[in-house]
Amino acid sequence: MTTDRQMTSDQPRTAGAPVTAGPPTTEPVLEIDGLNVDFRLDTTTVHAVRGVSLRLAQGETLAVVGESGSGKTATALSVLRLNPQPPCVYAGGRILFEGRDLLTVPDKELGRIRGSDIAMVFQDPMTSLDPLRRVGVQVAEVLRHHQGLSRAAARAAALEALDEVGVPDPERRFRQYPHELSGGLRQRVMIAGALVGRPRVLIADEPTTALDVTVQRQILDLLVSLQQRHGMAVLLITHDLGVVAETADRVAVMHQGRVVETGDVLDVFERPADDYTRRLLAATPRLELA
């Protein structure tokens, strides 16, 4: 699997100086610049994200890794302004996509970007699908919403997407409800719903954490192959260094709201510059690097 990635990886690997994360040769498709995210609670303000800067190049997979509470999910949700407001406040920084700052574009314009240019896959496929609506409809509604497709056309496209993400017997599954599907199938449906709008950027927030170990591998394989086929840029949020090793080109390590280290996966893993990264690597059993 990892070899598979390397064979088709078109990213030049910059060696050395991992902390500064030398700019990718291609223009970044998504650029997070000095992002600050606060959660204003009743008694205190939590600074969840403190000055995070990330660049996601066309067609690459950037993994953001860190323990829970490190601000990685808040960062990911900020891209589409999906943190619950209140209590969340975007306190500073920019998120640039196609020349626009996603933190300040009007809601309406953001609505056109969500699901169409930038799509998301969430952690828990059990709860992230609407339990009362057929899964096929939940895939198709993206196209009906963004492209104004007819019911039949959207259905055909959704069936195709379900087939592409490896849902067996899409015709039958289309009509089923989330509770009738296994966890792995549900996550495939989520991915189909994210993919069907042909996004340029896919944000996957811990896409395998809630799944069985055996299924985790399949879903990761799927994400990698889809990324390569469609040339999407993928922002992968995870706490699992094993996942990073298997899927990502570059990695950013987050700790207490800050990015402590960025660089090529191989560089970071072999020559971690930051102390926290080192401890993180040491705590991960038996990392198999390609």
Next chain:
Amino acid sequence: MSDLTLRPPRTAGTARPRPGSRAGLLRAVLVRLGTALLVLLCTATVSFFLVRLSGDPVKVLLPPDATAAQEHALRASLGLDRPLISQYLDFLWGLLHFDFGTSITYNEPVRQVLADRLPATLELAAAALVVTLVIALPAGIVAAMRRGRASDRGIMTGVLLGQSTPPFWVGILLILVFAVGLHALPASGYGTFANLVLPAVTLSVYSVAVVARLLRSSLIDVLTSDHIRTARAKGFGPVKTVLTHGLRNASLPVVTVIGLEVGSLLGGAILTERVFSWPGVGQLTIEAISNRDFPLVQATVLFFAATFVVVNLLVDLSYSLLDPRVRTSR
């Protein structure tokens, strides 16, 4: 008890019915039906003995100076001279054939009297239902989406008022303003649309408050759930998100409580009919009780109990329409 019924326990405001095994579902359905029949039987029995324990109807029906012979004749004609148990069995036997006896005041079959009054009550109930949905749904949605803002507070103040105000006082206020003050609508009467407006609004005040409040709290719960975030990530605006992925999910607890509130609503219907002299079953019930027309009392009480039972069966049925997890339980 929740393991025996399809319905979530009352305290669990947002709980949803659990999917059970197919056998469990069948069992639940049978228990529901059994409970329904039990309720009807209990109601019939209680009302039967109640009217007979409360004193001798014959004494009340005849003038004080009636002779013993007159008393005896009336007693015989009402069947009250026979043993209580045989009266009771006859009564139950009659119920099985929808035969409720003869009304004493109307001197007509009770079934006929009831049937004459039914359309007015149904008309009132339907109108109140429409008013409730038209007002409560938008109010609940707006309050939930604009939680904590002025519009939410305004709506919730209205809800508190609506829940605390007895229907007859609402009706009297409406009459004072719209009939006495503005001469815009009639204070009583039946037949035209204008006649219907004030009673329908009066009856719906309480249910608007209940539905709006529940829809709000249940929608607030739903709006924090993950699948709403998914819908937002797909690019849906807030309104479309609520309408496609929120409303139906939020309606489950609302439907549950509507079933439980049917009793209050029926009581409200009786009072509303009284305020506006509406010629429906509610007025008939009061009349029958005041006149000690005991066959009619038994029938009207049973009618309300049956309404309650039927509405609640419909509520259970609606779970399976609203929630696929009940329908396709595996």
Next chain:
Amino acid sequence: MTLTSPAAPAAAPARPAARGRRPAVPAALLRNRLAAVALAVLAVLLVAAVFAPLLAPDDPNAQDLLMRLKPPAWQHGGSAAHLLGTDQLGRDMLSRVVYGTRVSLLVGAGAALLAGVIGTVIGLAAGYFGGWPDRVLMRLADVQLAFPSILLALAIVGFFGSGLWYVILVLGITGWVSYARVVRSEVMSLRSRDFVTEARAIGVTDVAIMRRHLLPNVMAPLATIGTLHVAAAIVAEASLSYLGLGVPKETVTWGSMLADGQLYLGTSWWVAVFPGIALMLTSLAVNITGDALRDVADPKAYRR
């Protein structure tokens, strides 16, 4: 049912918060102030009920046919002798409204208390013993809940005759289900906890365990339900009286005053409006108090 909403405070640390305290937020403030106002109203009502003979300017049943349907003092034709005017028999409205408080509060408190006792006993028994007693009692609760209680009240009062105690009895007997359910579920969750097991192990009797260990734990939710039930009972009594089936004619009740007043709406609005306002104010105050109690007792449920 809240007047305010929990989300509001988050973004508004407007005033400097005292150290170690939650920042005072407008919504919570309003809620507390509202509850305080409601409690004050209840206190006034209670005083009015207890000291009605001292407070009322007149005998509420004293008729004066020469003074029929006089408007309130501030209207043309009104007099200072009858601040809120007189009814169709020349009785003083103010005195009648004040005396009406008595029946309302008595029925409300009495019915809630009776229902609370019945419901608590049933709930304790069902929750503590479980098994078939639980099943039977909870099925009974289903049936009771399905039975339209206002109708039962109507029928009983209608047939057995009017009377204050009948009304209290009927509203008390029909209102036990929600108490029983709450007590039962609380007790079921407490039953297996250590302190109960230990008490049983050292030979404490069932009744003593229930009284000493279980009952204190369910008092908070009981108080909430009880308060809300008081409001329901007050409205139910007024409804019965309005229908002419509640307490006897000579007892002064807001419900029967409303029924009388409706007949004179066209000419003399005050006969119906004052008892109506009193009734609504009472029910509102009790409901607000109940909501506030629930917020205190169960912060999680505060937005239900």
